[in-house]
Amino acid sequence: MKSVSVAGATVALGKMPWAPLRAAETTAGAAPTPSWVDKPMRWAQLTLVEDDPGKFDLQFWLDYFKRTRSDAVCLSAGGCVAYYPTKVPFHHRSAWLGGRDVFGDLVAGCRKLGMVVIARTDPHATYDEAQAAHPDWIAVDAAGKPRRHWASPEMWVTCGLGPYNFEFMTDVHKEIMSRYRVDAIFINRWDGSGMCYCEDCQKNFQTASGHKLPRNSDPEDPARRAYILWRQQRLFDLWRLWDSEVRKINPDSCVIPNTGGGATSALDMQRIGGLAPTLIADRQARRGLAAPWLNGKNGKEFRATMGRKPIVGIFSVGVEEPYRWKDSVQNEAEIRLWVADGVANDLRPWFTKFSGVLHDERWLKPVEDLYRRYARWEKYLRNERPLARVGLVYSQQTAWFYGGRAEDHALGWYQALIEARVPFEMVHDRLLDQARVSAFKTLILPNIAALSESQCAQLRAFVERGGGLIATYETSLYDEWGVKRKDFGLADLLGVAFKGGITGPMQNSYLRLESDPATGRRHPLLAGLEDASRIINGVRCVEVQITRPFPNPPLTLIPSYPDLPMEQVYPRVLKTDVPEVYLRESGAGRVAYFPWDIDRTFWEVLSVDHLKLLRNAVAWATNEPPPVSVTGPGVLDVTLWRQKDSLTVHLVNLTNPMMMKGPVRELIPIGEQKVRVRLPDGARAKKVRLLAAEKSPRAERSGQYLSVTVPSILDHEVVAIDL
Ligand SMILES: [Zn+2]
Numbered sequence: 001m002k003s004v005s006v007a008g009a010t011v012a013l014g015k016m017p018w019a020p021l022r023a024a025e026t027t028a029g030a031a032p033t034p035s036w037v038d039k040p041m042r043w044a045q046l047t048l049v050e051d052d053p054g055k056f057d058l059q060f061w062l063d064y065f066k067r068t069r070s071d072a073v074c075l076s077a078g079g080c081v082a083y084y085p086t087k088v089p090f091h092h093r094s095a096w097l098g099g100r101d102v103f104g105d106l107v108a109g110c111r112k113l114g115m116v117v118i119a120r121t122d123p124h125a126t127y128d129e130a131q132a133a134h135p136d137w138i139a140v141d142a143a144g145k146p147r148r149h150w151a152s153p154e155m156w157v158t159c160g161l162g163p164y165n166f167e168f169m170t171d172v173h174k175e176i177m178s179r180y181r182v183d184a185i186f187i188n189r190w191d192g193s194g195m196c197y198c199e200d201c202q203k204n205f206q207t208a209s210g211h212k213l214p215r216n217s218d219p220e221d222p223a224r225r226a227y228i229l230w231r232q233q234r235l236f237d238l239w240r241l242w243d244s245e246v247r248k249i250n251p252d253s254c255v256i257p258n259t260g261g262g263a264t265s266a267l268d269m270q271r272i273g274g275l276a277p278t279l280i281a282d283r284q285a286r287r288g289l290a291a292p293w294l295n296g297k298n299g300k301e302f303r304a305t306m307g308r309k310p311i312v313g314i315f316s317v318g319v320e321e322p323y324r325w326k327d328s329v330q331n332e333a334e335i336r337l338w339v340a341d342g343v344a345n346d347l348r349p350w351f352t353k354f355s356g357v358l359h360d361e362r363w364l365k366p367v368e369d370l371y372r373r374y375a376r377w378e379k380y381l382r383n384e385r386p387l388a389r390v391g392l393v394y395s396q397q398t399a400w401f402y403g404g405r406a407e408d409h410a411l412g413w414y415q416a417l418i419e420a421r422v423p424f425e426m427v428h429d430r431l432l433d434q435a436r437v438s439a440f441k442t443l444i445l446p447n448i449a450a451l452s453e454s455q456c457a458q459l460r461a462f463v464e465r466g467g468g469l470i471a472t473y474e475t476s477l478y479d480e481w482g483v484k485r486k487d488f489g490l491a492d493l494l495g496v497a498f499k500g501g502i503t504g505p506m507q508n509s510y511l512r513l514e515s516d517p518a519t520g521r522r523h524p525l526l527a528g529l530e531d532a533s534r535i536i537n538g539v540r541c542v543e544v545q546i547t548r549p550f551p552n553p554p555l556t557l558i559p560s561y562p563d564l565p566m567e568q569v570y571p572r573v574l575k576t577d578v579p580e581v582y583l584r585e586s587g588a589g590r591v592a593y594f595p596w597d598i599d600r601t602f603w604e605v606l607s608v609d610h611l612k613l614l615r616n617a618v619a620w621a622t623n624e625p626p627p628v629s630v631t632g633p634g635v636l637d638v639t640l641w642r643q644k645d646s647l648t649v650h651l652v653n654l655t656n657p658m659m660m661k662g663p664v665r666e667l668i669p670i671g672e673q674k675v676r677v678r679l680p681d682g683a684r685a686k687k688v689r690l691l692a693a694e695k696s697p698r699a700e701r702s703g704q705y706l707s708v709t710v711p712s713i714l715d716h717e718v719v720a721i722d723l
Contacts, residue, residue, distance in 0.1 A: 040072030043350030056356025079121035160192025273305030284316030299345030313347030334663035344650035401482025412603035442468035466588035468621030504540030553579030632673035
């Protein structure tokens with residue numbers, strides 16, 4: 001881990017001339033993993049509100065933790081409000097605390113249940129008293145004014161990068177660890193609340209970077225680029241400080257700052273992967289147009305840099321929309337589907353409830369049922385590794401420095417791979433070394449625009465070793481700082497050169513499906529489109545010219561023609577020789593390059609023809625039988641796992657009229673699915689179970705493959721094969 005982390009740091013800071021930042025990077029080093037980290041499989045969280053002490057029923061919660069078989073708990077301790085008799089000056093005790101130690105009582109009760117216990121703090125807001133004594137603790141807006149809290153205007157927003165966190169919160173964390181020797185401290189909203197222009201931030205940023213704090217969000221502004229890195233540096237310094245201070249008191253503990261995510265998250269996941277012994281994904285439910293597989297995506301993104309370290313997924317029992325109905329309760333079916341997709345993707349579930357006093361009890365039974373189910377399944381949920389052969393690359397540097405709607409390309413691929421029922425993992429672009437990617441046969445680059453020379457070299461080596469590579473749109477056209485290149489970094493691999501422009505947005509443009517004139521046959525990329533002569537094009541296309549022959553391209557351009565008035569809607573050009581996909585074999589490896597935004601357009605338009613192209617591109621590039629195939633109606637998230645003595649196929653039934661916009665009203669069972677799975681070399685299946693149906697299906701063996709019929713799936717079925 002250490003060498004990976006240090007090597008990655010070189011990539012991270014490459015040519016940027018900030019000696020102070022680079023020096024701080026080299027202090028990276030992972031502390032030992034606390035002994036408890038891999039134990040808990042089912043987490044509970046009780047977030048107290050200020051008036052809970054003396055009002056909420058402590059025994060009720062202990063009983064509920066027991067009934068749900070929760071084996072770990074996160075309890076509110078301090079920060080914004082202290083729930084124990086703190087001695088740290090300006091650490092605000094709950095006005096309802098009196099002489100009680102509510103946190104201490106909860107800790108004692110949970111310990112009696114044998115639970116792992118971690119304390120929650122939240123440093124993001126404070127009171128007038130603190131502000132008056134320490135104005136330097138308070139965040140300052142761009143106009144130079146100290147910031148009142150947006151939701152609780154009697155409070156102040158604190159600066160995340162200055163003495164409030166580095167000094168005051170360090171004292172709070174030390175006090176909590178000294179008094180209670182908890183297993184860890186989980187810190188919520190610790191990374192500031194937007195840009196802060198306080199004196200500390202101004203001075204520290206200028207010293208580190210030579211720039212003034214940026215006042216725009218343009219990633220091409222050198223000050224903004226420097227800020228993106230400097231802010232991370234401060235936060236990683238803060239993380240290490242808190243971690244080392246609590247470990248001095250309890251060496252078997254750690255801090256778990258609430259952080260992490262995918263391409264658009266602000267802190268470098270690769271460095272987090274080196275630093276954190278475990279990590280909590282905090283995406284609590286769907287909102288807006290979120291897809292139900294988004295929870296599984298959290299799991300894949302975290303695992304890409306956390307490897308085998310346990311990862312946990314927080315789910316809310318309430319509605320998670322911008323209007324923040326924090327005391328609401330979500331529909332049972334929606335909770336079940338959301339959690340199932342996380343569990344199928346190796347997130348250990350963590351339910352969160354705000355307020356010890358319940359205003360709506362409808363969630364209690366569904367969560368209890370889910371947790372008892374997962375307790376029964378525990379042996380089969382202790383995954384050792386995924387068996388997926390396809391990796392979908394994500395790139396924080398592309399999101400930070402190239403910007404744009406980079407994520408939409410990945411979301412299109414994600415949806416396509418779900419619909420194609422291809423088990424896949426996500427891969428962090430800073431972890432493309434042979435050891436990390438050797439499990440994969442194919443890597444997909446969904447407009448991974450910003451890539452360094454060394455990342456391109458790693459991808460080249462992957463293909464040389466026989467890997468498949470699929471790239472779209474502007475992949476590798478920018479360096480790791482988002483600076484445009486004259487030509488693709490991967491020009492040799494793609495077989496094309498950049499001609500200098502982008503076409504689009506294209507209206508009314510098409511793709512002609514071609515046959516090989518010698519044989520009359522079509523390329524396997526066009527499978528399922530036998531009855532079509534042309535299909536719709538995308539929206540934007542990179543102009544390229546070939547640097548090697550591409551005989552008989554399967555897709556060629558039919559250029560845009562007028563879409564109004566209707567009398568003018570006829571193609572001016574029926575056929576061109578402009579390829580719209582570049583397929584080549586390179587040794588044992590295969591490369592497919594779509595110069596247009598097929599994945600982004602798919603996410604926007606969801607054309608089934610584009611889906612077929614995406615699915616076929618994966619099959620062609622991968623060029624081996626899939627490790628599992630699942631045949632039957634509906635939309636399923638299919639994941640494939642190896643445990644110590646077993647193998648599992650998870651089938652999460654996403655088939656629902658509310659799939660693309662929740663919440664689902666009800667779970668709707670889908671019909672028969674035929675599952676065909678490859679067993680490890682030389683392995684025999686000793687026993688096969690359907691864990692949800694609680695049945696032993698008939699299993700047929702044919703060579704290395706085992707076939708099982710699953711009669712029906714409500715929300716989540718697991719085919720568990722003892723080896
Ligand atoms: Zn500040």
